[in-house]
Amino acid sequence: MTRPIQHLVVGMTGGIAAYKTAELVRLLVKQGIRVDVVMTSAATRFITPLTMQALSGRPVYTDLWDERIANGMPHIELSRQADAILVAPASADFMAKLVHGAADDLLSTLCLARDCPLIVAPAMNRQMWEHPATQRNVAQLQKDGVRLIGPDSGEQACGETGLGRMLEPQSIVDALQVTCPSNLLAGKRILITAGPTIEAIDPVRGITNFSSGKMGYAIAQTAIEMGADVTLISGPTALAAPHCTTIQVTSAQQMHDAVMAEVIGQDVFIAVAAVADYRPREVQSQKIKKHADTLQLDLVRNPDILAAVTSLPRPPFCVGFAAESGHLLDHAHKKRLQKNVPLLAANLVSEAMGGDDSRIVLIDDQGEHPLPPGSKTMLAHMLLQHMAGMLPPSTTSDASTPE
Ligand code: CTP
Numbered sequence: 001m002t003r004p005i006q007h008l009v010v011g012m013t014g015g016i017a018a019y020k021t022a023e024l025v026r027l028l029v030k031q032g033i034r035v036d037v038v039m040t041s042a043a044t045r046f047i048t049p050l051t052m053q054a055l056s057g058r059p060v061y062t063d064l065w066d067e068r069i070a071n072g073m074p075h076i077e078l079s080r081q082a083d084a085i086l087v088a089p090a091s092a093d094f095m096a097k098l099v100h101g102a103a104d105d106l107l108s109t110l111c112l113a114r115d116c117p118l119i120v121a122p123a124m125n126r127q128m129w130e131h132p133a134t135q136r137n138v139a140q141l142q143k144d145g146v147r148l149i150g151p152d153s154g155e156q157a158c159g160e161t162g163l164g165r166m167l168e169p170q171s172i173v174d175a176l177q178v179t180c181p182s183n184l185l186a187g188k189r190i191l192i193t194a195g196p197t198i199e200a201i202d203p204v205r206g207i208t209n210f211s212s213g214k215m216g217y218a219i220a221q222t223a224i225e226m227g228a229d230v231t232l233i234s235g236p237t238a239l240a241a242p243h244c245t246t247i248q249v250t251s252a253q254q255m256h257d258a259v260m261a262e263v264i265g266q267d268v269f270i271a272v273a274a275v276a277d278y279r280p281r282e283v284q285s286q287k288i289k290k291h292a293d294t295l296q297l298d299l300v301r302n303p304d305i306l307a308a309v310t311s312l313p314r315p316p317f318c319v320g321f322a323a324e325s326g327h328l329l330d331h332a333h334k335k336r337l338q339k340n341v342p343l344l345a346a347n348l349v350s351e352a353m354g355g356d357d358s359r360i361v362l363i364d365d366q367g368e369h370p371l372p373p374g375s376k377t378m379l380a381h382m383l384l385q386h387m388a389g390m391l392p393p394s395t396t397s398d399a400s401t402p403e
Contacts, residue, residue, distance in 0.1 A: 005176055007034040009078055009085040011107040012052070014042025016157040017089035017123035017166035022047060024088060024169035025055045031173070036061070036078055038107045040094070064106045079114045086176065087111070089123030089166045092134050098146065099137045119147045121172055126162030130240070139243045147225055149175045149377060152356060153238070163240055167375070171356065174378040184388045186227030191266040191316070192220050193259060193273035193305065195235035197252045201297065202284035209274050212354045213237030215321075216272035218380040220244060226384060231266075233258045235273055252276050252302035259305050263316065268391070270319040271306040274353075278302060310340045317391055319383075322346045323353070329361065329368065336363050343387055362386055 008028060012021050028035050037052040037060045049060040059068060061078060069077045079085055087094065087107070094108070098120070103109040111118055120141065128134055129151060138148065150167035167175070194216020198206040213234060220232045221242045230244040233255055247262070249255045252275045263269060278299035288295070310318050320341040322332040325348070332346030344363045351373075352358040359373040362383065371382050 005033060005083045007036075007082050008176075009036045009038060009082045009110065010056075011085060011087040011090075011110070012037065012039045012043035012047075013087065013089060013091040013094040013107065014040060014045060015089035015091050015123045015166070016046060018043055018046035020166055020169050021088050022051055022055055024172055025052060027169055027173050028176075029056060034058070036082070038062070038078065038110060040105055040107050042091070061106055064109060066106070076110075076113050079110050079116055082114075082116050084117045084119055084176075085111060085114055086119045086121065086172075088121035088172060090120040092122075092124045092128045092131075092137075095120065095122065095134065095137045095141060099140045099144075117145075117147060119149060119176070121149050121166050122151045122164070123166035124151070124164045125156060125158050126160050126164045129164035130162075135240075142224065142243050148221075163238075167377075168356075171375040171377065174374040175381070184226040185223055185384065188223075188228045188267045188391070189231075189265060190223050190228045190268040190270065191231050191233070191259065191262055192216055192223070192270045193233045193235075193255060193275070194220065195237040195239075196274050197235045197255055197276045197302075198250050199252065199276045199279035199302070200250075200283045201280050202286065202288050204287050207276055207279070208236075209276065210349075210353045211235070211237075211274035213239050214354075214356065215352065215358060215376050215380070216270075217242060218376040219270055219272060219383065222377065222380040222384055226388075228268075231262050233262065233273075252279065252305070256303045256305045256308065259309065263309055263312070266316045268319065268387070269306075269309050269316045270387075271309070272321050273305070274323060275305055276302055304339075306339050306341065317342065317387075319387060320344045323349050325349050329363075332361070332363055343390060345383055364390065 012018055025035050035056045036058055037056050039062045053060045097108050101112055103112045151163055152165045152167050153163040154165050155161050156165055195213030196209045196211040198208040200206045217239050220230050223230045224244055232244055232246045234248055247258050249258050279302050281298040281300045306320050309315055318341045320339050322335045322344055324331045328346050328348055336344040346361045347358055358376055358379055360371045360379050362369040371379055
C-alpha cells in the first residue's frame with residue numbers, strides 16, 4: 001500500500017469475533033473510509049447483513065450471483081476500485097481456502113480475482129491456531145504476500161486462554177492506517193533480539209523480568225512483511241514464532257553468543273530484548289533448601305549485547321531500546337550516546353511491558369520523534385519506516401566477531 005486506505009472491502013467469515021467487526025466497520029466509516037462488506041454464509045449466522053449494512057451505510061454482499069452489480073460480476077467488480085481487501089474475522093477454514101485458491105463463494109472468489117493487497121485478521125480457537133496445518137497455511141499466505149494482522153492472545157470465547165483471538169477493532173484500524181510500501185526493507189538482512197532472559201540460580205529457579213517479547217516479535221513480523229530477511233533471537237516467551245529464522249535462547253550469555261554468531265553480514269541489528277544485566281556468579285547444581293531466614297545471591301555482570309555489536313569494527317546499523325521507569329528522555333538520550341546507536345526507541349515500562357499497546361519516543365541525531373500511542377504492530381511499522389529512511393543506500397556490513 002502506498003497511500004492511506006480510502007476504500008476497503010471488509011470480508012467477514014464465520015466466527016464469534018464477527019461482533020468486533022461491527023465496531024471495526026463503524027470506526028472505519030467514522031474515518032471517512034468507504035467500506036463494502038462481503039459476508040460468507042457462516043458469517044451471517046453470527047451477525048446479520050442488516051447490522052453491517054446499517055453500520056457501513058452501504059449494501060452488503062453475500063452471494064456470488066448477486067444481481068445488484070450492473071455487469072453481474074460482483075466477484076470482480078467489488079474489489080476493482082478498492083485499496084485493499086481486509087478479511088476480519090478470518091477463520092482457519094477460510095485461510096486454508098485462500099492458500100489453495102479455492103473460489104466457491106463470493107468472498108473467496110473476490111480474494112482470488114483481486115489486484116489489490118489482501119490483509120487478514122485471523123480469529124480462532126488457540127488449538128486451531130497452533131495446529132501445524134494452520135501454521136503451514138500462515139507461512140504460505142505470507143509467502144504469497146498476504147499481510148496478517150494478529151492474532152492476539154488472551155481469553156477466548158471457548159473459555160480457553162491463548163493465541164488466536166482477533167485483534168481489537170482499534171488495533172486493526174491502527175495497523176491499517178500505516179501506509180507501508182511492502183518492499184521498504186527488501187534485500188535487507190535484519191537481526192533482532194526479543195523477550196526476556198532467564199538467569200538460572202539453581203535447577204528450579206531463575207532471575208527474569210516481565211518482558212512479554214511482543215514488541216520484538218511485532219518488529220520481526222513487520223520487517224518480514226516489508227521484505228527483510230529476518231533472524232530473530234528470542235528469550236523465553238509465550239508467543240508463536242514468526243516465519244523467519246528463529247533461535248531460542250534462555251540466558252543473556254546464550255543470547256550474546258547467538259547474536260555474535262549471526263551478526264556477520266547483517267545490515268541491521270535491533271536490540272529489543274530485555275536482557276538481564278546480572279546473573280548469579282554460580283549456578284547451584286542442587287535445589288537451594290530453605291534453612292536461614294535470609295539468602296544472599298552473589299551476582300556478576302552479563303555482557304552488554306548491544307554494546308558488543310556497536311563496538312565491532314564495522315557494525316551493522318544498530319537500533320536500541322530504552323525501557324525506563326522514570327526520567328525517560330534524560331536516561332534515553334544518555335543511553336543512546338553511551339551505547340553509540342544512531343536510533344533509540346524509548347519507552348516507559350509502565351506503558352510498554354506486557355501489553356499489546358505502547359508509547360514510544362524515537363531519538364536520533366535530529367532529536368526526539370514521539371510516535372502516537374497505539375498497538376505494538378503499528379509502532380513497529382512506524383519505527384521501521386523511520387529506520388528505513390536512515391539506512392544508507394547499501395548498508396551491508398562485513399561485521400566480524402570480536403576476538
Ligand atoms: N541490552 C543488551 N544487553 C544487555 C542489556 C541491554 O543488548 N546486557 C540492550 C537492550 O536490548 C536495549 C538496550 O540495550 O536495546 C538498553 O537496555 P536497557 O535494559 O534499557 O538498559 P541497560 O543498558 O540494561 O541499562 P540500565 O539497566 O542501567 O537502564
